[in-house]
Amino acid sequence: MAAPLEREATLECIACLWFRVLSCLVFGRRCPPSTHLYEQTMWPDRRIIELFKTEFPIVQAPMAGIMDAELVIAAAQGGALGSLPCAMLTPEKAREQVNIIRQRVSAPLNLNFFCHKAVDADPRREAGWKQRLAPYYKELGLDPAAPVNAANRSPFDPAMCEVIEELKPEMVSFHFGLPDSALVRRVKAAGCIVIAAATIVKEAIWLEENGADVIIAQGAEAGGHRGMFLTENIGEQPGTFALVPQVVDAVKVPVIAAGGIADGRGIAAAFALGAAGVQIGTAYLRCPESRVSAPAQAALSQALDDSTVITNVMTGRPARGIPNRVMREIGPISADAPAFPHAATGLAPLKAAAEKLGKVDFTNLWAGQAVRLGRDMPASELTRGMAEAALARLRQLAA
Amino acid sequence: MAAPLEREATLECIACLWFRVLSCLVFGRRCPPSTHLYEQTMWPDRRIIELFKTEFPIVQAPMAGIMDAELVIAAAQGGALGSLPCAMLTPEKAREQVNIIRQRVSAPLNLNFFCHKAVDADPRREAGWKQRLAPYYKELGLDPAAPVNAANRSPFDPAMCEVIEELKPEMVSFHFGLPDSALVRRVKAAGCIVIAAATIVKEAIWLEENGADVIIAQGAEAGGHRGMFLTENIGEQPGTFALVPQVVDAVKVPVIAAGGIADGRGIAAAFALGAAGVQIGTAYLRCPESRVSAPAQAALSQALDDSTVITNVMTGRPARGIPNRVMREIGPISADAPAFPHAATGLAPLKAAAEKLGKVDFTNLWAGQAVRLGRDMPASELTRGMAEAALARLRQLAA
Numbered sequence: 001m002a003a004p005l006e007r008e009a010t011l012e013c014i015a016c017l018w019f020r021v022l023s024c025l026v027f028g029r030r031c032p033p034s035t036h037l038y039e040q041t042m043w044p045d046r047r048i049i050e051l052f053k054t055e056f057p058i059v060q061a062p063m064a065g066i067m068d069a070e071l072v073i074a075a076a077q078g079g080a081l082g083s084l085p086c087a088m089l090t091p092e093k094a095r096e097q098v099n100i101i102r103q104r105v106s107a108p109l110n111l112n113f114f115c116h117k118a119v120d121a122d123p124r125r126e127a128g129w130k131q132r133l134a135p136y137y138k139e140l141g142l143d144p145a146a147p148v149n150a151a152n153r154s155p156f157d158p159a160m161c162e163v164i165e166e167l168k169p170e171m172v173s174f175h176f177g178l179p180d181s182a183l184v185r186r187v188k189a190a191g192c193i194v195i196a197a198a199t200i201v202k203e204a205i206w207l208e209e210n211g212a213d214v215i216i217a218q219g220a221e222a223g224g225h226r227g228m229f230l231t232e233n234i235g236e237q238p239g240t241f242a243l244v245p246q247v248v249d250a251v252k253v254p255v256i257a258a259g260g261i262a263d264g265r266g267i268a269a270a271f272a273l274g275a276a277g278v279q280i281g282t283a284y285l286r287c288p289e290s291r292v293s294a295p296a297q298a299a300l301s302q303a304l305d306d307s308t309v310i311t312n313v314m315t316g317r318p319a320r321g322i323p324n325r326v327m328r329e330i331g332p333i334s335a336d337a338p339a340f341p342h343a344a345t346g347l348a349p350l351k352a353a354a355e356k357l358g359k360v361d362f363t364n365l366w367a368g369q370a371v372r373l374g375r376d377m378p379a380s381e382l383t384r385g386m387a388e389a390a391l392a393r394l395r396q397l398a399a
Numbered sequence: 400m401a402a403p404l405e406r407e408a409t410l411e412c413i414a415c416l417w418f419r420v421l422s423c424l425v426f427g428r429r430c431p432p433s434t435h436l437y438e439q440t441m442w443p444d445r446r447i448i449e450l451f452k453t454e455f456p457i458v459q460a461p462m463a464g465i466m467d468a469e470l471v472i473a474a475a476q477g478g479a480l481g482s483l484p485c486a487m488l489t490p491e492k493a494r495e496q497v498n499i500i501r502q503r504v505s506a507p508l509n510l511n512f513f514c515h516k517a518v519d520a521d522p523r524r525e526a527g528w529k530q531r532l533a534p535y536y537k538e539l540g541l542d543p544a545a546p547v548n549a550a551n552r553s554p555f556d557p558a559m560c561e562v563i564e565e566l567k568p569e570m571v572s573f574h575f576g577l578p579d580s581a582l583v584r585r586v587k588a589a590g591c592i593v594i595a596a597a598t599i600v601k602e603a604i605w606l607e608e609n610g611a612d613v614i615i616a617q618g619a620e621a622g623g624h625r626g627m628f629l630t631e632n633i634g635e636q637p638g639t640f641a642l643v644p645q646v647v648d649a650v651k652v653p654v655i656a657a658g659g660i661a662d663g664r665g666i667a668a669a670f671a672l673g674a675a676g677v678q679i680g681t682a683y684l685r686c687p688e689s690r691v692s693a694p695a696q697a698a699l700s701q702a703l704d705d706s707t708v709i710t711n712v713m714t715g716r717p718a719r720g721i722p723n724r725v726m727r728e729i730g731p732i733s734a735d736a737p738a739f740p741h742a743a744t745g746l747a748p749l750k751a752a753a754e755k756l757g758k759v760d761f762t763n764l765w766a767g768q769a770v771r772l773g774r775d776m777p778a779s780e781l782t783r784g785m786a787e788a789a790l791a792r793l794r795q796l797a798a
Binding site for chain 2 (some may be wrong): 044085116200201202219220221231233235236237238239240242243245248249260261263265266268269270271272273274303305306307308309310332368369370372373393394395396398399
């Protein structure tokens with residue numbers, strides 16, 4: 001499917017001229033304007049397609065904890081850039097997942113990492129948090145003093161950088177800023193294109209100055225963790241509509257729009273705002289290739305435009321999702337939540353125990369404000385469908 | 400400028416065919432695709448233009464307190480639907496302003512009203528608020544016990560409805576829902592098209608069921624008062640990008656996008672999302688025809704993408720603006736603020752006294768998240784420039 005993209009520039013003009021001559025003979029004065037034979041493969045901004053070498057300028061968003069190689073493969077087969085979230089993986093597990101992907105699909109691959117500044121758990125805050133959660137522990141018959149086997153959420157480090165140097169993914173994306181400049185240099189030296197997320201213009205400028213090749217402008221609509229790293233004020237976070245053009249104006253690198261995009265209309269609108277691509281997460285949650293549990297799927301399928309909020313109680317960092325019981329009863333925002341990722345540690349036993357009972361009381365239900373636009377279909381089909389709808393929409397806008 | 404819109408359907412096809420033949424002869428294989436001679440006046444969705452009978456599908460947003468007939472006239476002369484905010488006007492003053500507009504421009508006109516449920520001031524809350532503000536009164540040498548001549552912010556009522564029946568504006572728009580059905584019927588019987596704002600899908604459905612002919616989907620990026628009337632949770636308010644397509648899917652009437660739109664890119668993106676028009680406010684604040692004071696203009700011209708927040712301390716209802724001193728020191732959100740519009744009453748003497756000193760410590764600095772995209776230019780020129788940029792952008796998207 002990549003070939004027509006290359007041929008289009010030379011073939012399109014003469015072909016469409018003759019097509020128009022014929023159209024006019026057949027339809028008379030009412031022949032449809034601006035119909036190009038090869039137009040179905042044209043994007044108004046080709047920088048991301050050319051840089052990523054993907055069929056479509058769509059990035060399947062990495063969503064740690066609810067997906068693995070299966071979704072990456074399916075999205076890549078559909079023409080998107082598949083992204084493997086590695087923030088909760090060990091180097092060994094990341095290597096294993098990449099090997100699975102490489103065996104099944106020859107498409108370019110993105111590996112995603114968190115790069116927050118790690119802070120040690122503060123024993124006093126942890127104790128306060130445990131106390132806050134004590135009624136839930138009691139209700140579920142759990143021992144609050146039992147050691148917790150919490151999920152890993154370490155920042156990108158030299159050990160992971162070695163994995164990158166070994167596996168050489170085509171793209172590496174970071175959330176919460178960028179790692180130390182020495183690590184960024186090593187990632188680039190390995191031949192990887194560096195992608196990073198900004199939630200405000202100031203962050204976008206910082207990322208460009210510090211080596212990002214591509215910037216994701218993450219609007220406030222986006223599900224999951226806010227990528228914010230130079231600001232802590234949730235109330236000031238701009239929506240996608242305001243953020244994208246201002247980031248585009250502020251940086252020279254290509255910008256990918258994220259937040260509230262879940263269909264062809266959203267993709268077309270992102271290009272209108274000046275983006276060269278889109279990152280889509282929530283829309284992929286309802287694909288059979290995701291690892292979202294059945295009770296979480298039920299919550300997703302019932303969510304409306306105003307069903308999500310930004311919370312800090314699930315991990316200690318602001319993230320958007322559908323309110324679960326603990327978000328409703330303690331949050332969504334609480335000063336008691338320990339720093340990222342330690343808030344999640346106290347919740348881990350509750351999450352596991354409740355999930356065994358089929359409940360999502362303590363489960364992250366990350367989702368963006370366009371969750372309602374999601375559909376139950378394979379990720380490959382979803383990707384292709386969204387891309388085709390976007391191209392049709394773009395043609396329609398100038399018709 | 401309206402005429403070519405009508406001729407386009409018949410002329411465009413043959414003209415553009417010959418244009419393409421010539422282009423191909425001149426440019427060879429690299430002739431620009433989809434260039435139509437009359438395309439500069441085409442909009443992909445013409446419902447709003449045809450309903451409003453304006454040159455462009457742009458509504459200049461009514462902004463009570465910082466504009467009057469001058470901005471309405473200038474925006475209308477530029478091809479937008481000019482909107483006079485009447486929420487803070489007496490019937491006499493509204494009549495006077497409309498007469499000025501009608502004498503100067505023959506374009507269609509929109510009159511805008513608030514339609515909140517009026518609540519009496521709660522003496523205990525008022526007293527608490529006054530106490531909260533006491534240090535400011537002291538600092539400015541004001542007597543907190545002096546009677547306040549607060550600005551009128553009455554909901555639309557039978558007296559205003561008589562003004563509508565007399566003046567017959569082509570459009571009437573409402574904020575905070577719709578007035579009683581008897582009043583809505585009278586407005587419609589006077590021949591006015593009824594426009595109303597929704598901040599969530601549920602509100603849009605309610606508005607359509609209760610008589611709105613056009614719905615404004617007001618995304619969280621928008622400056623000024625949130626139009627919310629079936630929800631009070633600010634944290635759940637969707638951004639423009641997520642809201643517009645979901646409202647479009649939920650109602651049959653044409654949808655106007657608002658929030659974060661300040662240039663041609665934003666207008667084009669709104670159409671991509673399914674809107675049939677846009678409402679633009681903040682971008683008009685820096686026009687010489689607005690009544691924004693010099694110190695407030697200074698704040699606007701320095702504002703960035705993350706410079707605005709939603710506050711309830713200025714009036715008692717959530718509204719987005721640049722933080723002034725009282726928002727920073729007491730808010731932005733405070734449970735102490737009396738119900739709308741009574742919070743503004745206690746602030747009124749402080750506002751007046753500080754403004755005399757050239758300070759905006761207590762002045763509403765309503766602005767949306769795209770405030771940075773504003774430019775200092777006459778409203779007529781701004782309107783035409785945004786419309787032309789939008790059309791150019793739409794053509795470019797399918798190029």
